[in-house]
Amino acid sequence: MKLTFKSKILIWFGVIILISFILYGFLIFIVYRFNLMGERYMVALSEHPGIDNLMMDRLKELNVSGPFGPMPQLTVLPPGLFIRIFFTITGGVLAIIIISVSGGFLVLRRMLDRINFITRNVKEIDEKRLHLRLNLKGKDAISNMAKVFDDMLDKIEMSFKKQKQFIQNVSHEINTPLTIIKTKIDVLKQKRDIATKDYKETIELINDEIMRLSRITEELLILSNLEENGSKAVFVPVNIKEILDKMLKLFENQIDSREIVLRTIFNGKFEVPGNKIQLEQLLFNLMDNAIKYSIPGRELTISLSNDKKSKLLIFNITNTSTIIKEKDLLNIFERFYKTSATTESKGFGLGLSISKKIVENHNGEIKADYNNIKKEVTLKVLLPLII
Numbered sequence: 001m002k003l004t005f006k007s008k009i010l011i012w013f014g015v016i017i018l019i020s021f022i023l024y025g026f027l028i029f030i031v032y033r034f035n036l037m038g039e040r041y042m043v044a045l046s047e048h049p050g051i052d053n054l055m056m057d058r059l060k061e062l063n064v065s066g067p068f069g070p071m072p073q074l075t076v077l078p079p080g081l082f083i084r085i086f087f088t089i090t091g092g093v094l095a096i097i098i099i100s101v102s103g104g105f106l107v108l109r110r111m112l113d114r115i116n117f118i119t120r121n122v123k124e125i126d127e128k129r130l131h132l133r134l135n136l137k138g139k140d141a142i143s144n145m146a147k148v149f150d151d152m153l154d155k156i157e158m159s160f161k162k163q164k165q166f167i168q169n170v171s172h173e174i175n176t177p178l179t180i181i182k183t184k185i186d187v188l189k190q191k192r193d194i195a196t197k198d199y200k201e202t203i204e205l206i207n208d209e210i211m212r213l214s215r216i217t218e219e220l221l222i223l224s225n226l227e228e229n230g231s232k233a234v235f236v237p238v239n240i241k242e243i244l245d246k247m248l249k250l251f252e253n254q255i256d257s258r259e260i261v262l263r264t265i266f267n268g269k270f271e272v273p274g275n276k277i278q279l280e281q282l283l284f285n286l287m288d289n290a291i292k293y294s295i296p297g298r299e300l301t302i303s304l305s306n307d308k309k310s311k312l313l314i315f316n317i318t319n320t321s322t323i324i325k326e327k328d329l330l331n332i333f334e335r336f337y338k339t340s341a342t343t344e345s346k347g348f349g350l351g352l353s354i355s356k357k358i359v360e361n362h363n364g365e366i367k368a369d370y371n372n373i374k375k376e377v378t379l380k381v382l383l384p385l386i387i
Helices: 005-035 038-047 053-062 079-124 141-190 196-232 240-250 252-257 276-292 351-361
Strands: 236-239 261-266 271-274 299-306 312-320 365-371 376-384
Touching: 005 079, 079 141, 141 196, 196 351, 236 240, 236 276, 240 252, 240 261, 240 276, 240 299, 271 276, 271 376, 276 299, 276 312, 276 351, 276 376, 351 365
Parallel strands: 261 299
Antiparallel strands: 236 271, 299 312, 312 376, 365 376
8 A cells, every 4th residue: 555745744743743652651750760769769858958757757658559669649859859850851851852853854854855856857857858867766755756757758758759750751741842843943944945845844743742742731730730729629410421422422533543442331320429520531531541552453441330339430441552561550640651661752641640630639549450461451440429
């Protein structure tokens, strides 16, 4: 059972108080045993000038013996004995106070040392030294706080690395079309006699690259908006099958031109709570990705079904592709990820990253699977149904 810091402090001071009571009781016993009982007490009385032998005999008669030795029923304190008892009790009480305060001071000092250690090390951590960690050992509250801080630094460091990688990828994706455009323009400048055909080819190429830049910019804006405002979208009942039918008509020409064999399986309920625009974007991205990277003439399977408890809508899209391998599955949802099998300069772009964010905003889950024998890639989306 792990105790909280507050519980440990209460227990510690409870122990100190208990020890203080024990010490105080022991002190009273010592004072009584060695100052108010036995021969020492009688000697102190006999040494007092104001007490004669007749009074001494009278005190002995009054003080009868008990099971624990002589227990005085009438006590007379001479000045010397009184001063000795006073200083003994005072010294004992001071000793108890010092022990109690010292114990509390040691505990607080240990805690303050740990807090100062954390403060010093945190001051040294900046964007260039995010690898530094506190590494405090222990199970107390401050150690647990240090562990939580270390975990937070792990997340921040990973976020910085992803941000740096993202900026590098974006720079590369934007720089590539700009380089192509500049190169073509430079070639035209160097030619003295430029044919109309060269102009047209250059204009078409520049137009394609501008469209590519436009798509990248648009996808970046979509992803940024999803990350900032996606979870705030108003949800309404949305029929996924109706959206899917619309997407199938939209991609009909591309499917036919690549001679892809389409197979659809729709069973169960299809209504989910969600944002229709985001869900349309999700299905568009997944279908566009599957068709674009499918082997021409092979099968594309799309299915809608429910889980056994009819609480989830399961969307599967399976295509045959050689551009992806099993080791790529953990990274295909990363922005601008380039698979190990592709030799192209461009990767998957932002489509799958956007798709993953949309699914997360809808409290769902997206998974990727790869059949190494059939070379099939399956993307599975799980969304909560309207019950």
